Amino acid sequence: MAFFIASSPHNHIQAETSALMRLVIMAAIPGVIAQWYFFGWGSIIQICLAITFAVLAEITFLAIRDKNIKAQITDFSAVLTGLLIGISVPSIAPWWITVIGSVFAIMVIKQLYGGLGFNLFNPAMAAYVMLLISFPVQMTSWQPANELLTHDINFFNHLWLILTGYTWEGFSVEQIRMNIDGITMATPLDTLKTDLTLGLTVSESISNPVFGENFSVGWEWVNVGFFLGGIFLIAKKAIDWVIPVSFLTALWLFSFIAFSLSADSSASTMFHWLAGGTMLGAFFILTDPVSAATTRKGRVTYAALVALLVYIIRKFGGYPDAIAFAVLIANMAVPLIDQYTRPRTYGHKGAES
Amino acid sequence: MTERSEYKELSWQGLWKNNPGLVQLLGLCPLLAVTTTLTNAIGLGLATLLVLVCSNATISAIRQWVPKEVRIPIFVLIIAAFVTCVQLLMNAFTFGLYQSLGIFLPLIVTNCAIIGRAEAYASKNPVKQASFDGLMMGIGFALVLMTLGAIREILGQGTLFDGAELLFGGWASILRIEIFTSDTSFLLAILPPGAFIAMGFLIAGKNAIDSSIAAKQPKTEAKTIERVRVNFEG
Known part of the structure; x- marks a missing residue:
């Protein structure tokens, strides 16, 4: 044999x-x-x-x-x-x-x-x-x-x-x-951003017809579509569930903190999930196997970093949406993230402390 | 080495083989920041060239009397003096260009290409060669600046020599060439990232030319006997 x-x-x-x-x-x-x-x-x-x-x-x-x-x-x-x-x-x-x-x-x-x-x-x-x-x-x-x-x-x-x-x-x-x-008429994210700089509150701003009855006319369903596609990809094990889950959780967390601190100047958590390119980014862009981090801990860090950048740029930056900028900046950080999140090889002890 | 071949070598080094912009990658800050138009690039190139020649000549002339321990501050002081002269001259004669170059004119003091030549060449060689080296390095640097400026101006605005009258006087406004007109300018070429990308393409182009020249050269089999030479210079 x-x-x-x-x-x-x-x-x-x-x-x-x-x-x-x-x-x-x-x-x-x-x-x-x-x-x-x-x-x-x-x-x-x-x-x-x-x-x-x-x-x-x-x-x-x-x-x-x-x-x-x-x-x-x-x-x-x-x-x-x-x-x-x-x-x-x-x-x-x-x-x-x-x-x-x-x-x-x-x-x-x-x-x-x-x-x-x-x-x-x-x-x-x-x-x-x-x-x-x-x-x-x-x-x-x-x-x-x-x-x-x-x-x-x-x-x-x-x-x-x-x-x-x-x-x-x-x-x-x-x-x-x-x-x-x-x-x-601008996109919902853009409208909200402009209105906030004009001194309106969020609840005043979302009476604009581009927001519709829920969060944003059209965009919410586009995001739901990409979300469904993403679920399909995870079910087929084509992408790692860690990245989208940690990205969406982190984005939810950051927007929740801001929303609970100042509801008048921060959009709701669901708005951040369902406006702009959030779902496309979470399931189709961040999970790119080449430019994303490789280890599990690294992927959590990478996704959370993107979420933080997305939130900061959406809230304080000059452009209405931020997925692309955030992904590029996080891509640059990937080699460093991978360096520090190398998993322990079986049989070896962890870093001596 | 005969004097003639030494000058030839200096020109070859400054203009191509050891070009401050493309090979040594020195002075990247002004190189990338002010090359938005060809006119700006020529202005800064000329200023750097002038400072480089003068500082190289001066440093070479006083090289016997400068103590080794404090040479760097002395070099910086000499360079700063020449930069101040150039700055005052440009303020007087080309005020528009002086304004558009802004902070990058006084920043020539910190341009590593200049202090690098002072340290590496001028402080060890006679005045004539040192000035010639400064001239060639300066021309090499200015050529890179001009190429980059031309590329970015064409891509960004579709013009060449826009604002040349700021540098050369009123008659130069006829130099302005309109290559194409478009309602939307390609902003990336004017912004700093475009400078980095264009610079990358220039370096890649130079390396490609070098390797194609090396490929064409007939291969000389190692006939010369390798000798270990120990150099006790400096």
């Missing part, structure tokens, strides 16, 4: 990168459907654009680097990066925003660092931050939910808006975003 001598780990999970990536892409579908339902075709068009250009950029740079193109394209990592960029950019942003973002994510953040597995930062979030600081006007022009719009826009109008900046009937992005009183 022959014994194979192999080094540990002896128990392999027979999972390929492509299977994992496909699972994550499938899990994003409920959130994308919610986006489509509440905000129209814009985000679907952006996702298609982003995926197309991310894959094209990947093929180009793999060819330049003399790598095996077929093997690395079929692992779906470029498709996932494109999908995340398409979800995160505003649905009525001009087409070149998405194209620049996708190419930058693949070219600079992924391939220049050495390809999949070597990237220090999450490519989609780095591209998002690059776009946000370069083109703040276009990147904050979010379309209000369909039910708040004064002009109905259909698929062709969305396409035309993205390609030319005007709808088929000639309305500009600014006109689309105006409500019936001629005031531009």
Whole structure:
């Protein structure tokens, strides 16, 4: 009887990168459907654009680097990066925003660092931050939910808006975003932030129609969609439950502390959970196996750090949402976190104290 | 080494092989902070060049009389004196540029490229070579500044030589080149992160050129006998 001598780990999970990536892409579908339902075709068009250009950029740079193109394209990592960029950019942003973002994510953040597995930062979030600081006007022009719009826009109008900046009937992005009183409608997070600086209290601010009956029209359901997708991923063991759970708990904790100290100037805990990109970040961005921390203690630290940064930037920073900035800063801290949270090897004693 | 080949070596070192901006990575603070436009970059490049040549010459001239123990404060004082001269001159003749360079003009005092040359070369070599070394290092630094400034100005504003009249006088406003016009500027190129990214690309480009030159060189098999040389300098 022959014994194979192999080094540990002896128990392999027979999972390929492509299977994992496909699972994550499938899990994003409920959130994308919610986006489509509440905000129209814009985000679907952006996702298609982003995926197309991310894959094209990947093929180009793999060819330049003399790598095996077929093997690395079929692992779906470029498709996932494109999908995340398409979800995160505003649905009525001009087409070149998405194209620049996708190419930058693949070219600079992924391939220049050495390809999949070597990237220090999450490519989609780095591209998002690059776009946000370069083109703040276009990147904050979010379309209000369909039910708040004064002009109905259909698929062709969305396409035309993205390609030319005007709808088929000639309305500009600014006109689309105006409500019936001629005031531009912002996202709930942005509205709340502006109102607080104007001296309103939270309860006064949330009477604005963009908040709807619960927390935020449309956004709450988009977040619920991504939450469901995330639960599916955890059930399939595609992502570690530690990161989303500790992120959401920490965010809940920070917002609860602020809310109980000063309810007039701090939004509720559920608002922080269900506004902006919280759920997308918790289940799809933070769990990126390449740029997140690796050990369990490290993952808790990493997720709590992101939650703290998200809360601080949302509350005190200059930008309304903060997932991308927080993730990038935490990505930089990952090597340090991993260094200090190395698990004890079996049989060795812990650090001598 | 003959004098001619020594000058050649100094130029090669300053302009390419040991370039203060791309290889030594010295003086990154002004390099990244003021290169938002080509004009700013030229202004700071010229100021640094002038200070570098003068300080190298002076330090080399007094190298016999400077005690080793206190040489660094003396170098800093000499550099600071020249920086003050340059600053006053720019304040008088190119006031607009003086204002747009702001704090980075007096900060030339702390530019490691200058004190590095003073310590590494000027304090050990005769005046002529030291001044030439300062000139070449200064030109190398200014070229990097100008390249970076040009890249960032084109990407950020779509222009070249914007505000050149601040440096060269009124006639220079015709130098302004409009490469493309767009309603939205690419802010990243103007902000500091863009400077770091562009700098990374420049360094990568230089390394790529170096390695492609090295690949083209015919491989000389080691015919020379290796000798251990012990250098008792300094």
